[in-house]
Amino acid sequence: MSDLRKTQMCARGSRAFFSAQGWDWQEFLKNGIDIEIVESANDAMAQQVVEYVKNGREQ
Numbered sequence: 179m180s181d182l183r184k185t186q187m188c189a190r191g192s193r194a195f196f197s198a199q200g201w202d203w204q205e206f207l208k209n210g211i212d213i214e215i216v217e218s219a220n221d222a223m224a225q226q227v228v229e230y231v232k233n234g235r236e237q
Contacts, residue, residue, distance in 0.1 A: 179207060
């Protein structure tokens with residue numbers, strides 16, 4: 179969730195996105211999600227989070 183917040187994604191919109199993908203929001207909140215799964219969504223906003231996780235955390 180912290181990565182979503184750092185990329186300025188809102189929880190409500192993220193929850194709707196997860197639902198549309200068939201992903202379990204509660205499971206994500208408890209255990210996170212593999213970056214490869216998010217990457218496979220081919221969604222522009224999801225890719226922003228992927229790029230942050232892969233490149234931006236160090237900055």
